[in-house]
Amino acid sequence: MVAGASRCPQAIRGYDSRPVNIDLRDSWTLGNVLIPSRLVLAPMAGVSVQAFRRQGRRYGAGLVCSEMVSVAGIQHRNERTLGYLRVGADEHPLAIQIFGSDPVAMAEAARMVEAAGADVVDMNFGCPVKKVTKTGAGASLLDDPDRACRLVEAVAGATSLPVSVKTRRGVENGSRDCLTVGPRLVEAGAASLTLHPRSAKQMYTGTADHSLTAELVSLVNVPVIASGDVTSRAKAQAVLATTGAAAVMVGRGAQGNPWALREIMGDDSEPSREEIVAELLLFIRETVRELGEFRATGFLKKFYGWYLGQGRFPKPFKQELVVLKTIDEVESRLLAAAPGAADVLERLEADLGPADEVLLDSLPISLYGGG
Ligand SMILES: Cc1cc2nc3c(=O)[nH]c(=O)nc-3n(C[C@H](O)[C@H](O)[C@H](O)COP(=O)(O)O)c2cc1C
Numbered sequence: 070m071v072a073g074a075s076r077c078p079q080a081i082r083g084y085d086s087r088p089v090n091i092d093l094r095d096s097w098t099l100g101n102v103l104i105p106s107r108l109v110l111a112p113m114a115g116v117s118v119q120a121f122r123r124q125g126r127r128y129g130a131g132l133v134c135s136e137m138v139s140v141a142g143i144q145h146r147n148e149r150t151l152g153y154l155r156v157g158a159d160e161h162p163l164a165i166q167i168f169g170s171d172p173v174a175m176a177e178a179a180r181m182v183e184a185a186g187a188d189v190v191d192m193n194f195g196c197p198v199k200k201v202t203k204t205g206a207g208a209s210l211l212d213d214p215d216r217a218c219r220l221v222e223a224v225a226g227a228t229s230l231p232v233s234v235k236t237r238r239g240v241e242n243g244s245r246d247c248l249t250v251g252p253r254l255v256e257a258g259a260a261s262l263t264l265h266p267r268s269a270k271q272m273y274t275g276t277a278d279h280s281l282t283a284e285l286v287s288l289v290n291v292p293v294i295a296s297g298d299v300t301s302r303a304k305a306q307a308v309l310a311t312t313g314a315a316a317v318m319v320g321r322g323a324q325g326n327p328w329a330l331r332e333i334m335g336d337d338s339e340p341s342r343e344e345i346v347a348e349l350l351l352f353i354r355e356t357v358r359e360l361g362e363f364r365a366t367g368f369l370k371k372f373y374g375w376y377l378g379q380g381r382f383p384k385p386f387k388q389e390l391v392v393l394k395t396i397d398e399v400e401s402r403l404l405a406a407a408p409g410a411a412d413v414l415e416r417l418e419a420d421l422g423p424a425d426e427v428l429l430d431s432l433p434i435s436l437y438g439g440g
Pocket of ligand 1: 111112115166193296298319321322
């Protein structure tokens with residue numbers, strides 16, 4: 070069984086202790102888009118690169134999301150921002166998430182997202198980071214429901230794709246604002262809501278209070294996705310059973326741990342050392358292709374700990390990897406630790422199709438290592 074995952078529903082604090090049996094493999098629809106499972110991979114800034122999303126699809130996520138993309142960056146045709154709009158052929162269904170506070174700019178960004186080949190436009194009304202909230206975007210929109218509704222109307226009117234909104238419970242601790250704002254966003258055109266029931270002030274402390282998710286589900290007639298603290302099949306089933314949500318979203322639990330997704334989908338076999346190293350090597354290669362070696366070298370360091378931690382490899386091994394200067398050295402060191410990983414990697418690479426399906430002529434592929 071994957072480290073950190075619990076097979077036993079009794080272990081969940083605050084949840085009904087009776088075993089529940091919800092089929093995570095059920096499909097559902099978000100607008101007119103068929104989502105083939107009730108597991109969604111969370112958008113995470115600095116994490117949700119294409120390699121992460123493609124891996125998430127392989128391990129059972131029915132919907133994957135880009136990290137939040139700045140509408141101002143799209144407007145200014147910022148090269149790095151446009152890189153976030155690259156869509157892989159095997160990522161569908163994929164949501165691209167945008168953030169901003171100006172309806173005209175949001176509408177234009179939504180059109181770009183559609184042209185890029187995404188299946189869903191997701192709007193970020195939950196980011197708690199000051200740099201974002203001080204511009205009137207992210208979680209601060211929960212304090213400005215009129216603007217929030219105007220943004221949803223503008224985006225829903227600009228694209229034929231379904232529009233979803235991801236939000237928190239409110240800005241202040243204990244806030245229940247999501248319950249008043251959520252239904253208004255649906256009236257404004259949102260085809261789905263994702264709730265991470267922590268306040269913006271909480272950031273990631275405390276626990277996600279999914280009793281609010283259950284209340285939101287009872288107030289709206291669109292699918293709700295439950296985000297927050299889902300790390301195991303038992304927790305996923307308990308959250309789905311107690312909230313009536315259409316799907317659960319998994320974020321931190323999947324960092325360097327696609328096997329948590331596999332466990333949630335019903336296969337709790339432990340990954341071998343070879344499998345872990347092969348997935349990490351594939352992730353490294355894919356990320357270098359996407360970001361170029363220079364950016365990827367720094368970006369990847371946090372993933373070494375995520376993949377190799379959890380008691381899988383001795384701690385000094387990760388420390389050894391993060392100080393290596395080149396990706397080639399990292400690859401060699403990993404293969405020396407698990408020589409059998411080379412064969413597993415070869416099979417994984419053979420199974421993967423071509424990476425990119427770049428529809429927008431203007432997307433700068435050179436900087437991102439080509440296709
Ligand atoms: C590193 C990191 C980056 C995140 N970036 C985003 C983001 O870009 N957009 C977003 O809507 N949520 C973002 N989130 C929030 C997650 O999508 C998710 O709602 C939250 O982590 C709770 O789920 P979890 O307990 O499964 O991690 C981020 C979370 C983390 C940890």
